[in-house]
Amino acid sequence: MTSQAPCKRGRMAVLFAVLGSLLSAQTAPQSPMGPPAKIPPARIEKKPPPPKLTAPVPIFRDIAVQAGLTASHFSSAEKYYVIESMSGGVGLFDCDNDGKLDIVMVNGSTVDRYKQGGDLLVTLWHQDAGLKFTDITEKAGLSRKGWGMGVAVADFDNDGNLDFFVTGYGGNALYRNKGNCIFEDVTDKAGVRGGGFSTGAAWADYDRDGNVDLFVSRYVHVEMSDLPAFGSTKFCQFKGAPVQCGPWGMEGETDLLYRNRGDGTFEEVSKKAGVDDPEKYYGLGASWGDYDNDGWPDLFVADDATPNHLYHNNHNGKFSDEAMVGGIALNGEGQALGSMGVTWGDYDHSGRLSMFVTEFADQPNTLYHNQGSRGFEDVAMPSHLGQPSLPLVGWGTTFLDMDNDGWLDLFVANGHVYPQMDTVKGSAAYAEPMLLHRNLRNGTFEEVSKLAGFADMPLKSRRGAAFGDIANNGNVDIVVLNVGEPPSLLLNTNKIANHRVLFHLTGTKSNRAAIGSRVTIQAGGMTQFDEVRGGGSYLSQNDLRLHFGLGSATKIDLVEVRWPNGKVESFKDVAADKIHSITEGQGIKETAALPAPEALVF
Numbered sequence: 251m252t253s254q255a256p257c258k259r260g261r262m263a264v265l266f267a268v269l270g271s272l273l274s275a276q277t278a279p280q281s282p283m284g285p286p287a288k289i290p291p292a293r294i295e296k297k298p299p300p301p302k303l304t305a306p307v308p309i310f311r312d313i314a315v316q317a318g319l320t321a322s323h324f325s326s327a328e329k330y331y332v333i334e335s336m337s338g339g340v341g342l343f344d345c346d347n348d349g350k351l352d353i354v355m356v357n358g359s360t361v362d363r364y365k366q367g368g369d370l371l372v373t374l375w376h377q378d379a380g381l382k383f384t385d386i387t388e389k390a391g392l393s394r395k396g397w398g399m400g401v402a403v404a405d406f407d408n409d410g411n412l413d414f415f416v417t418g419y420g421g422n423a424l425y426r427n428k429g430n431c432i433f434e435d436v437t438d439k440a441g442v443r444g445g446g447f448s449t450g451a452a453w454a455d456y457d458r459d460g461n462v463d464l465f466v467s468r469y470v471h472v473e474m475s476d477l478p479a480f481g482s483t484k485f486c487q488f489k490g491a492p493v494q495c496g497p498w499g500m501e502g503e504t505d506l507l508y509r510n511r512g513d514g515t516f517e518e519v520s521k522k523a524g525v526d527d528p529e530k531y532y533g534l535g536a537s538w539g540d541y542d543n544d545g546w547p548d549l550f551v552a553d554d555a556t557p558n559h560l561y562h563n564n565h566n567g568k569f570s571d572e573a574m575v576g577g578i579a580l581n582g583e584g585q586a587l588g589s590m591g592v593t594w595g596d597y598d599h600s601g602r603l604s605m606f607v608t609e610f611a612d613q614p615n616t617l618y619h620n621q622g623s624r625g626f627e628d629v630a631m632p633s634h635l636g637q638p639s640l641p642l643v644g645w646g647t648t649f650l651d652m653d654n655d656g657w658l659d660l661f662v663a664n665g666h667v668y669p670q671m672d673t674v675k676g677s678a679a680y681a682e683p684m685l686l687h688r689n690l691r692n693g694t695f696e697e698v699s700k701l702a703g704f705a706d707m708p709l710k711s712r713r714g715a716a717f718g719d720i721a722n723n724g725n726v727d728i729v730v731l732n733v734g735e736p737p738s739l740l741l742n743t744n745k746i747a748n749h750r751v752l753f754h755l756t757g758t759k760s761n762r763a764a765i766g767s768r769v770t771i772q773a774g775g776m777t778q779f780d781e782v783r784g785g786g787s788y789l790s791q792n793d794l795r796l797h798f799g800l801g802s803a804t805k806i807d808l809v810e811v812r813w814p815n816g817k818v819e820s821f822k823d824v825a826a827d828k829i830h831s832i833t834e835g836q837g838i839k840e841t842a843a844l845p846a847p848e849a850l851v852f
Contacts, residue, residue, distance in 0.1 A: 303690060307701040308652050308744035310686075310728070311852065317739050318383040319353065324369045325734035326360040328669065330480040332496030333419055333472050334360065335667040336449065336534075339400035339714035339789030340646075340731045343412050345390075345431040349842070350377040351720050351793060352431065353729055355737055356398040356416060364397050364419070364474065371398040371416050371423055376431055381721060381741075391433045394423050400714070400789025404453035404462045405763040406440075407514055412763060417448035417466060417789065420474075441516050446503045447472050450536035453784030454547040454766050455814045456523075457567050461510035462761045462784065465525065467533030467551050468503035470496055489677050493668045497554055502530030505551070524561070524569045525549065531556035535592035537786040540768065541603045541620060545816050547766050550578070552589035552607050575625070578605060578618045582628030587613045588643075591715075591788035595649030596779060597658045598693055603781075606635070608644025608662055608788070611678055615639040615647075615662065619693075629693070635660065638685055638697045641678040643667060646715025646788040650726045652702075654748035654799030656776050657689040663730050663788070665711030681709035684730070710735065718793025724750040724827065724844040726797055731790075743852040749800040749826040750844065755782060758834040759815055766814035769796050773826070774803030800826050 314320075326334045337358030342351045353375045359368045374390050375383035397419040406413050411427035422444045425433040437443050442464065450467040457463070478500070481492025485499030505527045508516035520526035527533065535552035542548065546563040553559065557579035561569035573579035581587055588610025594603040602620040609615050614636025618626040630636030639662065646663040653659070664682040671677040684704045687695035699705060710732040720727040725742035732738060751771075755764035763784070770779040780796045800806070806824040813819070813834050821838060824830065831840040 303688065303696070305653065305655070305746065307688060307698045308725070308742050308746065309703045310740040310742055311703065312707055312738045313381065313741045314737055314739040317381055318385070319375060319739055320736050321355070321373045321385055322736050323355060323731055323734055324357045324359050324363070327734065329667065330494055331361060331472075331477050332470060332494050332500070333397070333447065334358070335494060336469065337397070337399050337713065337733075338731055339787075339791070340716045340729045340737060341401040341403055341414065341791030342716045342718040342720065342729060342793045343403040343414065343791060345374070345376070345412060345427060346429070347411070350722065351718050352376050353383060353716075353737075354401055354414060354791075355731060356401050356418075356714070356789070358399075358733075359397040361474065361477070368395040368397050370394070371396055371418060372401070374431070377720070386431060390431050391435070392425065394435055396420055396423075399449050400451050400785070401791050402451035402453055402464075402785030403763075403791045403794065404464075404765055404784040405761065406453070406462055406464075406510060408461070408762040410762055412794075414791070415442070415451050415453075415464060417451050419447050419472065421445055422448050422451075422466065436514065440514060441518070442508050444506055448506075449534050450551070450789055451785050452536040452538050452549070454538035454549070455761050456538075456547055456549075456563060457509070458546070458815050459512070460757075460759060460761055460815065461512045462763070462765050463510050464508040464516065465536055465538075465549060466506040466508070467536045468505055469532055469534060469554070470500040471503050472500075488668060489671070489674050491668070491670045491674050493670055497532045502532050502556070504528065504530055505533050519567075523567060524571070525559075527551075527559065529556075531559070534590045535607070535786075535788055537592045537594055538766065538783060539594035539603045539605075539781060541594070541605075543602065545812065547814075550592060550594070550605055552592045553586070554588050554590060554610075555586060557586045558589055558607070577625040577627060581616050581630070587616065589616070591645050591647040591662070593648040593660075593786060594781070594783075595658045597649055597660070597689060599776060599778070601777065601779075606647060606649065606660060608647050609639065611641060611643050611666065613640070615644050632693070634694045634696070635687055638687075642682050642685070643678075645713045646730060646790055648715070648717045648787050648792060650717050651797065651799035652686070652688075652726060652742060653744055653746050654724065654750040654801070655746075656774065656778060656799045656801045657691050659689050660687040660695060661685070661715065661717070661728060662687075663712035663715045665713065665733060679709070681711050683709060684712070707738070710738070714788045714790035716787065716790045716792055719752060719795070719797060722829070722844070723850055724752070724847070741852065743850075745847045745850055747847050749803055750798065751800060751806060751824070751826055752795045752797050752829040752844075753809075754795045754829060754831045755811065756831065756833045757813060758836070759817070760813045760834055763794060764813065764834070765794070768812040770810040770812070771798055771806050772808040773800050773806040776801070795829070
């Protein structure tokens with residue numbers, strides 16, 4: 251049964267922080283997705299404008315229609331209930347090991363259709379030649395129906411074929427890849443069906459035993475037979491208009507952690523590990539990342555309208571929540587925001603992973619700068635990432651090097667949850683623009699979505715986004731889910747004469763997909779690093795290959811791979827403009843050349 255009172259808090263420090271957040275927003279319109287953040291005008295007005303870079307911005311083109319991505323995401327138009335607003339994710343992975351990225355899109359449903367059995371959880375497109383895709387969902391054996399939310403990819407049985415996990419309302423699905431993009435539904439055999447309103451999913455070998463484990467965040471408690479009536483309480487109003495209820499006023503749900511036994515089955519250990527979230531915060535985005543550089547994966551969970559979690563890995567199968575003391579539970583004003591999408595990245599070459607989180611309307615997207623032993627600092631406004639996001643509702647996101655200059659830029663997909671906002675004067679519309687922020691190399695960013703061609707694209711209400719080199723040409727492309735419509739495939743037409751490199755890792759003693767591996771490179775006087783992640787963005791999956799822009803550097807002086815089990819391997823004088831396949835303990839096994847930027851044809 252859905253509660254009509256806010257959920258109880260388990261810790262006094264968090265209780266006071268949340269109450270303070272609510273009190274500070276009493277004079278502002280209450281958002282069911284979280285209280286609006288009040289931004290002191292001085293913090294915006296007194297910052298000098300960031301410097302301008304003279305290099306051109308790459309143009310992105312939406313080629314989804316000509317590529318064959320015509321199947322539509324399922325969703326209702328009215329959005330009368332919170333469950334109708336949140337789906338879904340997209341993923342990029344090579345399901346048949348042919349070297350080309352395929353695309354999976356998670357489908358939603360509607361209340362009426364779900365009561366009749368639901369819709370196919372996913373649509374799977376295989377990439378053929380010439381950037382053409384074929385819908386192989388039926389052929390692939392992906393016949394389960396329900397209400398899908400997110401996707402995360404891993405090789406959970408270490409057989410060399412990438413499997414994927416789908417979250418959803420009422421139960422999740424685990425698809426084992428038998429080879430050649432043919433999948434077997436092993437959900438019940440593996441013991442990972444779960445239940446409730448599951449959202450984010452993220453794989454990592456948290457105990458370093460060679461098998462990837464699985465974390466699942468869950469959102470609110472929803473009973474399909476007793477849905478809260480549209481506009482019925484104070485929690486179902488926004489800017490004077492009746493809207494769907496939730497998450498405020500609804501009971502949350504605990505989270506799940508499945509430990510991989512190595513025999514095709516999993517054990518649910520969230521409570522024993524200390525990541526079950528007994529306070530029942532509203533969990534959405536989740537991502538593993540070694541934020542303290544100790545060689546063990548830690549876990550960040552973005553909680554909507556409630557404090558975030560940062561679970562530090564204690565190296566013994568258990569975790570400690572360091573979010574509050576680490577300064578990443580709340581924003582810089584001490585408020586719990588409507589957090590949704592997440593991405594780790596070393597955007598300032600500090601050698602540490604910082605965290606970017608997308609937020610609800612009237613709240614700035616948050617950049618938590620990792621200060622090492624001093625914890626995290628909210629630098630949303632000083633970085634110039636917060637201001638452009640204030641009117642928008644942010645979802646899918648990642649740090650990416652769009653122009654291969656060696657500095658991480660940032661993309662955000664946006665879209666309101668309330669179609670009713672189209673009738674409210676002064677409110678942002680339901681369909682919203684995308685944001686692209688260029689890294690100015692001094693801790694600040696410049697919003698360049700118009701220069702990148704996004705202003706010429708139709709406005710949509712978007713959710714998940716996945717990032718990877720779909721064309722195998724050295725540029726990072728983007729797939730974006732459009733609610734109730736076919737996805738967008740944003741081809742990066744960058745022809746700037748910067749060098750670049752991709753690394754495809756394969757574990758032997760570590761998990762086969764090398765999830766949790768860290769690659770550090772030194773080239774052109776810069777040190778960069780990234781980690782292989784199973785799940786992230788907003789309920790989505792990025793290319794498992796790691797991409798680095800190299801600027802003018804024609805070779806990489808040093809490549810260091812730290813495998814998930816802690817073993818480190820190094821390689822010197824590695825060629826640029828290649829896709830290097832590295833196998834644990836066996837070195838660089840294959841190398842494929844990338845085309846010269848000036849030779850690219852779009």
